[in-house]
Amino acid sequence: MFDYDLIVNLLVAMIRNATPIALAAVGAVICERSGIVNIAMEGIMIVGAFVAAIVAGATGNPWIGLLAAIFFGGFFSLLHAFATVSLHLDHVVSGAVINVLAMGITAYLMILIVGHPGTTESVPVSLGAYRWAIPGLSRIPILGRMFFDQTPIVYFSFILVAFFTWFLNRTKLGLHVRAAGEHPLALETIGVSVYKMRYFGVFVSGLVGGMAGAYLSIEGNVSFTEGMTGGRGFIAMAAMISGGWHPVGAFLAALFFGFADALQVRLQVFDTTNIPEELFIVLPYVLTVVAVAGLVRRSRPPKAVGTDFMIERTDD
Amino acid sequence: MKNVPRLLTILGVLLSVIGLVLWLGAAVDKGQPAYFWGLWLLVAAVGVHMVRVYLVSGRRELVDLIRRSARKMMVPLLGVGAAIVIGGILMLVTGYDPVRAYGALIYGGLVRNWHISVLNAAPLIFTALSVAFAFKAGLFNIGAEGQYYMGAMAATWLSLRLTLPGVVSIPLIFVFAGLFGVLWNIVPAYLKVRTGAHEVITTMMLAHTARYLSPIFIRANGGDPAFSTHPYVTDTIPETVWLPMFKDFLPRANYRVHTGILLAVVVALVIYYILYHTTIGFEIRAVGENKDAARAQGISVGKNIFRALLIAGFLAALAGFNQVNGLDHRLFENLQAGYGWNGISVALLAGGHPIGVVFTGLLWGTLDAGGQYMSRTTQTPSAIVEIVKGTILFLVVARYIYTAIGNWYRRRKQKKMIDSSIAAAEQVGA
Numbered sequence: 001m002f003d004y005d006l007i008v009n010l011l012v013a014m015i016r017n018a019t020p021i022a023l024a025a026v027g028a029v030i031c032e033r034s035g036i037v038n039i040a041m042e043g044i045m046i047v048g049a050f051v052a053a054i055v056a057g058a059t060g061n062p063w064i065g066l067l068a069a070i071f072f073g074g075f076f077s078l079l080h081a082f083a084t085v086s087l088h089l090d091h092v093v094s095g096a097v098i099n100v101l102a103m104g105i106t107a108y109l110m111i112l113i114v115g116h117p118g119t120t121e122s123v124p125v126s127l128g129a130y131r132w133a134i135p136g137l138s139r140i141p142i143l144g145r146m147f148f149d150q151t152p153i154v155y156f157s158f159i160l161v162a163f164f165t166w167f168l169n170r171t172k173l174g175l176h177v178r179a180a181g182e183h184p185l186a187l188e189t190i191g192v193s194v195y196k197m198r199y200f201g202v203f204v205s206g207l208v209g210g211m212a213g214a215y216l217s218i219e220g221n222v223s224f225t226e227g228m229t230g231g232r233g234f235i236a237m238a239a240m241i242s243g244g245w246h247p248v249g250a251f252l253a254a255l256f257f258g259f260a261d262a263l264q265v266r267l268q269v270f271d272t273t274n275i276p277e278e279l280f281i282v283l284p285y286v287l288t289v290v291a292v293a294g295l296v297r298r299s300r301p302p303k304a305v306g307t308d309f310m311i312e313r314t315d316d
Numbered sequence: 317m318k319n320v321p322r323l324l325t326i327l328g329v330l331l332s333v334i335g336l337v338l339w340l341g342a343a344v345d346k347g348q349p350a351y352f353w354g355l356w357l358l359v360a361a362v363g364v365h366m367v368r369v370y371l372v373s374g375r376r377e378l379v380d381l382i383r384r385s386a387r388k389m390m391v392p393l394l395g396v397g398a399a400i401v402i403g404g405i406l407m408l409v410t411g412y413d414p415v416r417a418y419g420a421l422i423y424g425g426l427v428r429n430w431h432i433s434v435l436n437a438a439p440l441i442f443t444a445l446s447v448a449f450a451f452k453a454g455l456f457n458i459g460a461e462g463q464y465y466m467g468a469m470a471a472t473w474l475s476l477r478l479t480l481p482g483v484v485s486i487p488l489i490f491v492f493a494g495l496f497g498v499l500w501n502i503v504p505a506y507l508k509v510r511t512g513a514h515e516v517i518t519t520m521m522l523a524h525t526a527r528y529l530s531p532i533f534i535r536a537n538g539g540d541p542a543f544s545t546h547p548y549v550t551d552t553i554p555e556t557v558w559l560p561m562f563k564d565f566l567p568r569a570n571y572r573v574h575t576g577i578l579l580a581v582v583v584a585l586v587i588y589y590i591l592y593h594t595t596i597g598f599e600i601r602a603v604g605e606n607k608d609a610a611r612a613q614g615i616s617v618g619k620n621i622f623r624a625l626l627i628a629g630f631l632a633a634l635a636g637f638n639q640v641n642g643l644d645h646r647l648f649e650n651l652q653a654g655y656g657w658n659g660i661s662v663a664l665l666a667g668g669h670p671i672g673v674v675f676t677g678l679l680w681g682t683l684d685a686g687g688q689y690m691s692r693t694t695q696t697p698s699a700i701v702e703i704v705k706g707t708i709l710f711l712v713v714a715r716y717i718y719t720a721i722g723n724w725y726r727r728r729k730q731k732k733m734i735d736s737s738i739a740a741a742e743q744v745g746a
Contacts, residue, residue: 039516083710083714087714088716089713089716092456092516093713094713096660096661096664097661097706097709097713100657100702100706101703101710103702103706104703104705104706105703107697108697108699108700108702108703110699111697111699112697230524231521231524234516234520234521238517241517276531276532276535278531278532282524282525282528285521285525286521289503289513289518292514292518293511293518
């Protein structure tokens with residue numbers, strides 16, 4: 001039963017399932033390092049997935065759909081930034097409200113544009129059609145199939161993990177973003193706007209979250225279904241925490257959840273006993289709880305994450 | 317003469333109880349007046365309360381009370397008003413008639429289908445109380461949905477097996493269902509206290525787990541996908557464990573409306589009492605306000621976090637009890653209902669206040685029922701209601717927006733004053 005092909009397929013599926021979680025988790029890392037808790041990731045992903053499917057369907061070009069998803073994800077996330085930074089709203093409350101708004105807006109637009117609730121029509125060309133095997137590298141056994149014979153957004157997720165690691169640790173802007181999350185007052189003292197850094201952090205998470213949404217609807221799938229995110233935004237939060245608020249850690253944790261998801265599907269298929277399939281479906285969720293419980297102690301959140309920062313303005 | 321205030325208190329309570337029962341229980345069936353009587357009685361109760369305040373504390377106190385309540389109501393009312401305007405503009409832009417749609421929404425939600433509004437509100441009040449209670453301890457019980465499912469399953473399980481008379485078994489089921497919600501929150505509570513694992517993630521994941529466990533439970537308790545028309549539904553529970561119907565004592569009430577809503581109101585009052593008039597409530601609120609200060613006072617933070625999450629689980633599970641023993645009398649696999657998720661909105665809108673939750677729960681129930689009526693009669697998508705709900709929530713929760721506008725306005729006025737005085741000074745100088 002456990003032959004070579006099966007294991008390779010399992011690992012490939014792991015990477016694919018991990019991609020949206022990894023992207024959302026990396027976005028959330030940037031956001032939380034800037035000091036803003038972002039449980040609105042779920043809502044941002046819904047918006048991204050919806051926009052991607054609609055635009056890709058209308059234009060016939062999935063790349064434009066992807067761009068639109070990134071843009072609207074970022075645009076939508078600005079609402080969270082506005083609420084938490086400018087309106088000083090509690091971050092978790094704002095995130096919950098934005099998730100509600102995302103559901104409402106997509107449900108309404110679904111009726112308006114598609115004409116019925118549920119699922120959109122299939123897009124003519126999905127990004128899954130642009131699978132590209134990197135010559136040479138994809139010949140490596142197992143690893144080649146896993147990492148070098150994939151679809152575009154999967155590659156983007158690898159690149160973004162590396163990019164954001166570099167960005168956070170090696171650039172001045174990254175340093176400022178981190179400072180906004182660790183010690184905002186110090187940052188403000190040296191003349192850098194904490195508000196701007198936090199807006200920036202949330203905006204980046206929105207862009208990446210939109211891309212994660214696009215993966216769900218036009219790369220891993222060919223259409224948008226209401227509720228297709230299925231709590232992945234929250235699993236991404238768990239990945240971020242388990243990964244110690246670091247892009248690479250978050251990516252590895254996302255791989256773990258992707259593995260649980262891939263395994264779950266295969267266990268369902270090969271189920272020869274009478275175990276109800278639902279017990280396999282809950283596996284990733286239960287593992288998330290276990291992972292958060294086991295790893296959270298070793299990881300340290302940014303010091304000022306979730307705290308409000310307010311500047312008293314004396315004149316305009 | 318000395319007894320007048322006390323008598324007025326009794327009168328006020330009586331009026332509000334009777335008014336509440338009539339208002340919540342009586343469906344409006346072709347202009348049936350009982351509903352309006354109930355409303356008038358509630359208004360009268362408020363009036364009696366004001367008279368009592370006037371007699372006891374004098375005129376100034378009364379004016380002060382009115383001013384304070386008005387100020388408290390201002391933000392929610394402004395938020396609702398602005399959201400309705402925004403929704404209307406949205407409808408206008410997308411080619412629907414907002415006046416007709418809102419007319420249908422209000423008529424459907426408050427008059428024609430008021431009984432559906434009440435039925436919608438009852439579970440929402442329970443889950444919202446759960447979220448609100450956790451809020452007071454500084455916790456976010458985002459997974460009320462899961463505790464709701466556990467409660468519903470526990471209620472169904474015991475209801476199908478218990479053969480005692482209703483007077484005994486209904487309270488038993490009530491407690492049993494609640495305890496399963498408690499059970500479901502033990503893990504998040506323990507992890508929160510022990511390792512600091514964020515309850516948003518753990519309760520959320522357990523909520524998804526509970527949702528997927530429900531089909532297994534339903535199959536084991538009579539749900540047979542091969543036979544029945546609705547594949548996933550358990551056997552019907554015996555009539556002895558059904559919650560009493562309003563029809564039993566109000567002959568003209570709608571036949572579906574059960575007393576779960578009254579139970580919800582009573583539980584809300586109990587929670588209010590616990591939070592604001594007991595030591596437990598005080599400690600929980602102290603922990604929620606400021607952990608360090610609470611610890612300095614000798615209040616155990618861990619113990620109170622544990623306590624608050626468990627009680628929150630109990631409350632959310634009651635929503636399941638309410639749906640099974642009150643409305644459906646069996647358990648459907650209805651993963652779209654989302655009482656737990658919507659309870660979060662209801663609790664946020666009420667600012668976490670247990671009594672406020674009753675009103676916001678009714679508002680949400682009314683919007684849902686009215687939205688359905690609206691989409692049926694005017695072909696306006698009911699999803700617009702979701703947008704209006706989200707906007708209300710945003711505008712009410714983001715209170716600072718009003719402060720910011722006020723600050724901006726004040727600054728502008730000051731600037732104008734300074735400018736004009738400078739101009740005046742220049743004129744004098746010239």
